[in-house]
Amino acid sequence: MKKPARRSPREGQTRIVREEESEETRRLILQVAQQLFMEYGYRAVTTRQIADACGLTQPALYHYFADKEALYLAMAREELARLKGVLERIARRSEPVSERLRRLASYLLTTTRHDLALMLHDIRYELSAEVRAQLHTLFEESLIAPIAAVFNEGLEQGLLRSPSEGGVDARMAAYLFMSLMSRFVVWGRETLPAVAENRRETLASEQAALLVRVLLYGLAR
Amino acid sequence: MKKPARRSPREGQTRIVREEESEETRRLILQVAQQLFMEYGYRAVTTRQIADACGLTQPALYHYFADKEALYLAMAREELARLKGVLERIARRSEPVSERLRRLASYLLTTTRHDLALMLHDIRYELSAEVRAQLHTLFEESLIAPIAAVFNEGLEQGLLRSPSEGGVDARMAAYLFMSLMSRFVVWGRETLPAVAENRRETLASEQAALLVRVLLYGLAR
DNA sequence: CCTACCGATCGGTAGG
DNA sequence: CCTACCGATCGGTAGG
CATH class of the missing domain: 1.10.10.60 (Homeodomain-like)
Known part of the structure; x- marks a missing residue:
């Protein structure tokens, strides 16, 4: 050693x-x-x-x-604050809703290669009640809120179906959006033939476009 | 004690x-x-x-x-075999594709309250290479294949857009389907007011219908 | 920021 | 020789 x-x-x-x-x-x-x-x-x-x-x-x-949990908390706060800043900046761009969603997806797929669902698991099962409550709130504010804001615009502009028309509210849409960023899709990609490192960003961008297209327009003909 | x-x-x-x-x-x-x-x-x-x-x-x-890993492997094999049986049975029903997808989603949401993405994480990070390879294959055969079979029918019947029409292939569709069963959606549900235990199945059924509707028809108007 | 450690608990195995 | 375990302890590692 x-x-x-x-x-x-x-x-x-x-x-x-x-x-x-x-x-x-x-x-x-x-x-x-x-x-x-x-x-x-x-x-x-x-x-x-x-x-x-x-x-x-x-x-x-x-x-x-102070201890391992305090280190995790500090890391998570910083990470979520960083994410919040970037996501809010994208959410405020003067572009169509679908384009902003693509940018959000692309960013989440490129930078956070890890699964944010793992963070959710840790928050739920590995941390103390106080830290859990703190990060729970922060997770909602930093990740869900900016994404929900874009979906909310889509609802206001009449681009998306409202809950009464068989659609979902903005917050639910944000959760569905995040769920599509999960390990399953990433894992599916890993089973594809190995990809050159310099094509990773392109791939993430293409995958982001695909995910948003599916979420907006569905798989049906 | x-x-x-x-x-x-x-x-x-x-x-x-x-x-x-x-x-x-x-x-x-x-x-x-x-x-x-x-x-x-x-x-x-x-x-x-x-x-x-x-x-x-x-x-x-x-x-x-023999050891902890052997116990996990035996558990996972049994669980996946059980899942495979149920999913294949649903996949073979003589019902419309959308109805079978709803049944698959409902089953996955009611019985496996836990997140299957956690199992993916364990397979990837906690187990030895041999066990990982075994479970990787089994996961694909038991979970993805039956779901992909239903999507494949949808493609053959012309209900779903083919990859050349901006759609996705059956296997990718299955991964997207599974990703919507993830912790994010379940977690979103937990933030709702507490629900009576006897309404859980109804909720799962409603949520299954919603998820399939979104996946098939999207959020756009 | 190091060396030298602790209480406890981890997965796993000894003899009986 | 087998089974279904127990009490005690193995080598290592956790947070501190």
Whole structure:
């Protein structure tokens, strides 16, 4: 076993620099935690894995975060805040509803390769009641609300069927939209012949267009 | 902590009875493992939890299964075989394609309250390569194939758009169908006011109809 | 941010 | 020799 490359703090540095380094380390931990937690789930990722990937010892994490759950919470808050910003920006574009939905789908498929349903599972089963409640609300506000806003425009413009016409409300539409971003579709794609890395974005864009087309117009002739 | 009620084997029983009891216990373990693994995931369920729920000690499990993974594999094989039987039976009914899709959705929503995407995650991330390959194939044959068969009929009957007409092939349709059965939709339902237990089946049936309607005809007016 | 550890619990196996 | 387990403990790992 090789020792991981460790960042070597030199003596005599000013307080400012140390604070910057400390903040830098904190951000590194959050980024590594995001990649691991979002792909493998809360339970499967150990604090030592995260520490190792950061070039730190495992106890060092507890200088930055109270415990494993606090680290997950901080990661999730940051991730959801980031998502919220991007999704709201797309939702406000002056483009047709269907085009904005395509952009939302494409973004979710390219950037979050992991399944957000796994995050839902973790929120529901692996975290304490308080954190669960917090993230539950945040999930709704950051992910569902921006998507529902676009569907709501579609309903107001008369492009979509209202619930009384056999359609669904905007929030339900957003959940259906998110469900189509799930592991099943991604998994189906993985069974296709291996795809060159540089074609991934194109594929995601094509798949986004397909998913939105299906959701809007259905499979029937 | 109370001692779990333990089945008390009496002396003087014949070999046949003992074999029956052994088989009975094995089936009990599989049933309990199914409930726990399917709801919480491979990692989160301990062998002691399973044993406790069966009224056995944890080492007793190792008389029936070589290890935790072998137990998961046996459980998954049985569960998928059961699903395959029911889904194929529904798929062969002499009813319109849309009606059969509704029945498939309703069945999946009522019986498997857990998210099958969780099983996909476990297959992908928690199990060894050999078990993963086995379950991957079985998953496709047991779940996707029967659903795809119904969509294929829809395509042959000209009810559904073919890929060249902007539609999707039967297998892709099956994946889209399964993705709509996911945690997101179920979770959305949980946020509704609490529902009486005896209305659950009705709800699932209504939700199944809604999901199939959306998948076939889309949200657009 | 490290080394040296803890209480507990994990999956799995020993002898009886 | 078999079955259906038990009490105790194995090597490792969890969060702290």
